Amino acid sequence: MTRDNTKSSRIASVFNYTFxxxxxxxxxxxxxxxxxxDATLLALAGSGxxxxxxxxxxxxxxxxxxxxxxxxxxxxxAKFLGTDSGIRGTILAAVAGIISTxxxxxxxxxxxxxxxxxxxxxxxxxxxxxxAVKPFLLPVMIEYFGWLYVMALIVLTxxxxxxxxxxxxxxxxx
Amino acid sequence: xxxAVSADGATLDAQVALRLSTAKYxxxxxxxxxxxxxxxxxxxxxxxxxGVQTIATVISRGADxxxxxxxxxxIVDQLKENGIEMLTGIKGTVKDTLTHYRTAAADQGRALSRxxxxxxxxxxxxxxxxxxxxxxxxxxxxVLLIGLFNTFVPNAFLVSVFSGNTVLDSLWGTCxxxxxxxxxxxxxxxxxxxxxxGISLFAVTAFIxxxxxxxxxxxxxxxxxxxxxxxxxxxxxxxxxxxxxxxLTVLIVNIAGRWIS
Numbered sequence: 458m459t460r461d462n463t464k465s466s467r468i469a470s471v472f473n474y475t476f477x478x479x480x481x482x483x484x485x486x487x488x489x490x491x492x493x494x495d496a497t498l499l500a501l502a503g504s505g506x507x508x509x510x511x512x513x514x515x516x517x518x519x520x521x522x523x524x525x526x527x528x529x530x531x532x533x534x535a536k537f538l539g540t541d542s543g544i545r546g547t548i549l550a551a552v553a554g555i556i557s558t559x560x561x562x563x564x565x566x567x568x569x570x571x572x573x574x575x576x577x578x579x580x581x582x583x584x585x586x587x588x589a590v591k592p593f594l595l596p597v598m599i600e601y602f603g604w605l606y607v608m609a610l611i612v613l614t615x616x617x618x619x620x621x622x623x624x625x626x627x628x629x630x631x
Numbered sequence: 632x633x634x635a636v637s638a639d640g641a642t643l644d645a646q647v648a649l650r651l652s653t654a655k656y657x658x659x660x661x662x663x664x665x666x667x668x669x670x671x672x673x674x675x676x677x678x679x680x681x682g683v684q685t686i687a688t689v690i691s692r693g694a695d696x697x698x699x700x701x702x703x704x705x706i707v708d709q710l711k712e713n714g715i716e717m718l719t720g721i722k723g724t725v726k727d728t729l730t731h732y733r734t735a736a737a738d739q740g741r742a743l744s745r746x747x748x749x750x751x752x753x754x755x756x757x758x759x760x761x762x763x764x765x766x767x768x769x770x771x772x773x774v775l776l777i778g779l780f781n782t783f784v785p786n787a788f789l790v791s792v793f794s795g796n797t798v799l800d801s802l803w804g805t806c807x808x809x810x811x812x813x814x815x816x817x818x819x820x821x822x823x824x825x826x827x828x829g830i831s832l833f834a835v836t837a838f839i840x841x842x843x844x845x846x847x848x849x850x851x852x853x854x855x856x857x858x859x860x861x862x863x864x865x866x867x868x869x870x871x872x873x874x875x876x877x878x879l880t881v882l883i884v885n886i887a888g889r890w891i892s
Contacts, residue, residue, distance in 0.1 A: 479772035486775065489783075496782050504778030507824070511774075518816075519763050526755040526762075558762075561849055565856035567687035572857060581857065582865055589843035594816045601823030605891070609883040610836065613876045621868045628864060 510600070517596035525556070525593055547622070550580045551615055554587030561588065578625035586618035634660050634732065635694040636725045641669035643726040651702040658725055659692040662733065668692065689715060698728060708754065766814060773817045777824045786829060793830050797878060804834035805873040808841030809866075812849065818842035832884070837877035844869040 490497040557564060568581050590611055598607050637654030638645040648654035660667040670692060689697055696716040710717050721728055793800045808818065822835040845866050846853065853862040 476768050479768045479775065482772045482775035482779075485779065489779070500778040500782035501775075502778075503781050504774045507774050507777060507820070508771075511770075511820075518766075519759060522762055523755055523759040526758045527751065561846065561853075564687070565852055567691060569856040570688070570691060578861060578865075581861075585865065586844055586869065589815065589840065591815055594814075594819065597816050598819045601819055601826070603884075605887055606832075606880065606884050609880045609887070610840075610876075613880050613883075614840070617872045617876050621865065621872055624868050625861070625865060628860075 511597065514596040514600040518593055521593040521596065546580060547583055547619060550583040550622075551587040551618060554584040554618075555590045555592065557584070557588060561585075578629040579622040582622040582625040583618045586621055587615065589614050632662050632696070633692065633694040634662055634696045634698060634729070635689045635692065636660060636728060637672070637697070637699040638669075638725050643667065643724070643729070645725055647698065647700055647721050647723060647725060647728055649700040651697070651699040651706065654699065657688060657692070659689075659694055660725075660729060662729070698732065708758075766816065769813065769817065770820070773820055777821065781824065781828065789825075789828055789830060793834050795831060797831070797833050798874065800831045800834035801837040801874045801877045804837030804877065805841040805845070805870055808838040808873065809845040809870055810847050811842060812846060813842075815839075815843050832881045833877050836880050837873045840876050841870060841873040844873065 486497055486501065489500075568576075568584070572581060595607060598610075602610075636658045637648040637651050638656045638658050639648050639654070640646070641656050641658070643658065643660075645656070645658070654672045657670045657672055658667050659670060670688065672688070694715075696718065697710065698718045698721050700719065700721060702710075702717065702719055707717050707719070718732075793803060811818070818839045822839050825838070826832060826835050847866070850862055850866060853866070857865075
């Protein structure tokens, strides 16, 4: 297969995967419109309202995303993930999880490699748990749940990551 | 400073690999001491995330420069965004290449550094636009389905599933969050709309927490990479942990909310 063919098939695959879901939703709307047009239009109006409410958080998301891309180099997290499971190691693993981007399966080879080099269950578990906190998505979370909720959830997520990490380390060392 | 050279073999006499994606090894060379480490490459150019894997492999070994024959523009962009210098179009043995590199290192390094600085903002904007655009189609699909859900699913059904019992609601939320996957933003939107439909914040929080921390969809990949025992135990612990995290989050919000007001 030539490079152009490979590239175009990859683009086509990504395009199909990305748009399959919204297109499927649109097809469901089209079918329902013929069965019950009033309720379908009501559903569409409801979706439109949700989208309108999301304009401000989405703009904020883009701004935070831009700042992160400008000043944070996510792939550098590899340097944060060592074998240290003390306070410093915990914070670094948590920060690495928070700033890591991209699909989780892209990180598995690195985590496997780190594990082989001595990184323990604790560090890897803390890293994986803290991927739940994504700074650039916080505007949407705050819009729906408020500041207080988001702060409480972040603190508890970090605390839970330590508990999960300790349990994983206990099993590893048993 | 360390340099990663893509190579066809594990020694300095090996040829520089024609393509980064087909290299058999990365030779990580300490340019000052001359010591090197041969790292077998596991990169598959057809696999998603190959760029991140390349960067991660190189950075985890402490290298700041990659030398190779040819590399796709996508990976080059990702490397530049992560501050890795990339030298392409190189032929010959690794040993000869390193000799040439040492001679030209200072000038070349400064030139690349200036170029990286000029392009940093452009790269950040392009990268952000790409990331942002990739979020939108699925987000649109989720919002469309929520519109249907709000209109066609009767509240009586939701009340029958989520009875108002704190632990049971949290458990249901965790179950739903564990089987679904994707960008966390979608869990916030779905959770927010469920909340408006009268579902308890306990259930919604458990749903959001387990969406990212428990991954039934990714479980086979996690088992392959980190071991069956690790993956099953970690996901099991995260499943259990989602319930107390949800309950504590809501209790803190309620108590702090009353205290603030």
